[in-house]
Amino acid sequence: MSATIRLTAGALALAGLTALTACAAEAPAPGAAPKPGKVTVNASDTECKVAVSEVAAGTSTFAITNGGSKVTEFYVYAPGDRVLAEVENIVPGLTRELIAELPAGTYETACKPGMVGKGIRNPLKVTGEHKPLTADAKLAEATRSYQRYVKSQSDTLLVKTQEFVDAVKAGDIGKAKELFSVSRTYWERIEPVAEIFGDLDPAIDAREADLADGEEWTGFHKIEKDLWITKDVSKDGPVADKLIADVKTIVTKANAAELTPLNLANGAKELLDEVATGKITGEEDTWSHTDLWDFDANLQGSKAAVQALRPVLEERAPDLVKTLDEKFAAAETELGEHRKGDGWRLHDELSKAELKRLSDVINALAEPISEIAPIVAR
């Protein structure tokens, strides 16, 4: 394994300690009971037996005995395979100790016989007190920063939706078609925040296929069908009025809401789920085929939420930040292939192979994004 190990200052100090204790360590007498607070680990070439699967938050000492024929290593990993503590070069027959300071959370331990590969993993739960999330200044700043983003997007959403509604009510189909994808861009960037408010999201954004029999259809997509298919918006005045009223309500609510860091992390993931299930399949804008405008907006919105959390992530999971940067860039590059003027190619102009490549880059990005929530919750 070519793991680049980035240690935080705290872990560096621990590594020094490890070296000291390792030098002083002696193999315990066979059969001797482990000292209190000590976790014995029996390692072999094919097994890694960790005596317990749960320890209390704070300092734990692992005593690793190598009963195999290969030199082994022992690791404690935080989610995302971030190395929290490690001890290397445990030669056959030797016992070495590793002292690790572990806050409450869910971890994995690993023995690596032969010092290669992913190792033999075991779960390790650490329980005990931990401070509430909002007490952390960086997390609090992250949510404030994202709330500023929501504010700026929702201000423009109001303006553009008003223009769209005006064009519809004026019967200006050409202008309304142009403004449809533009106004939706601001909506799609912050949609997870809107979804917090339950019934307003469907009123604004329901697709015809979402409706039950007899249910009233309102919002963007009702007007979309009339613009592109029936080419008649003369009866859409009330729908347009309701759309702008609903958007105003949701914007007020969104700006008043107290978001948590978890809302940001989960929102970033949900936006990509939207891309994977609605945009790549062309189901979102089934009449106008302007799905790539929404795709782009979802991707930008997801990135904004991740960027707001960036200072926290850089501290807690620097490798993940690097991965996210790479995968966002790859997704943007792949989507960028389909730029056309100020906008995008229509969904029905893309080949199946092109759609598969878009699907692949979104899957590649969404998996590491799903790792953010547990890191933020720590």
Added chain:
Amino acid sequence: MNERLSRRKVFGLGAAGVAAAGAGAIASRSLLQEPAAAHATTADPFPFYGEHQAGIVTPAQDRLHFVAFDVVTDKRAELVDLLQEWTAAAARLTQGQEAGALGAAGGSPEAAPDDTGEALGLPASGLTLTIGFGPSLFDRRFGLAARRPAALADLPKFPGEQLVPEISGGDLCVQACAHDPQVAVHAIRNLTRIGFGKVSVRWSQLGFGRTSSTSRAQVTPRNLMGFKDGTNNMKLEDAALLRDQLWARAEDGTGWMAGGSYLVTRKIRMIVETWDRTSLREQEEIFGRSKGEGAPVGRKNEFDPVDLAAMKPDAHVRLAHPSSHGGAHLLRRGYNYVDGSDGLGRLDAGLFFIAYQRDPRKQFVPVQMGLAKADRLNEYIKHVSSGVFACPPGVRDAGDYWGRALFG
């Protein structure tokens, strides 16, 4: 050892003998290669570590999920990293454990679980996971061009084949075989998830029933044409034949393949509707065996020696027989498939053919060329997908990984 580690423990220790030994003993017994005889029930695990990959001579399990991937990263280090992650997950999954150490229900409540969960409570079910490398992996992307085995040659065009490119080929493949289809699908689904961003599924195939025996302990199953298939297959017990015709050796020219084997897959659609209204006599002539017993033409019992001269010149068994190809054998472990129906009221069904061998150029290719040119069965079948893969030797222990000799 953590209780949650083992899916088998949740299920209860069904296997005879090991129940009293405790979890640690199970792990040490089952993780190291041992004779297949120790596999007492269909719930038990097969060893993951060993000289050869499991899933080749392993007595063919009942179910299949086969998947071919394209590598989408262009970074060699990411590919190697993935092979290591896959190996660690495969070592767990084949022993009835979850894909990740935390499992479907044991992780942080804010994190997506590291196992998808549909196999919770199910035993190992004889799951084997077997990896192969396709010819396209050996292009310039990963600097492997010089390491491509000569035996991993592209297959020639066979007369009559109607291959669909989207369901053929692939940079990598993983064959999951198990006695429970949910266990096989679970394994492929979790490996696919681990691979997002590095590999992308090109195609996959489910098989619901084995069509070959790879051990004399197994009865010969039937294909969807209703005939016993694989009576004279190369089997686990044929040690000398396996040495000669199944396992690649260093002196074959590719050191990293020593102990590995070459895999050919063919999806063979059967037009079962026309076959079913063919007379019994004609069906038996076409195959060269009786439908009921499976005895060769002119003989009484399934395992009686075949008399090729007594068969029609274009009979399937005669054309495919080793003596028609200089003694070339294949280890077949194919599966019946039904992909629903085809929109024309016909069953979309057939055989997903899988064969392992030491060198396809000397084994599968001449046999299939003979069949493609003359087999009377061709009237009822159509080859629609094709793949050839180099399956590396087995993973020795937890410090080893799939393909280490190729990439190391």
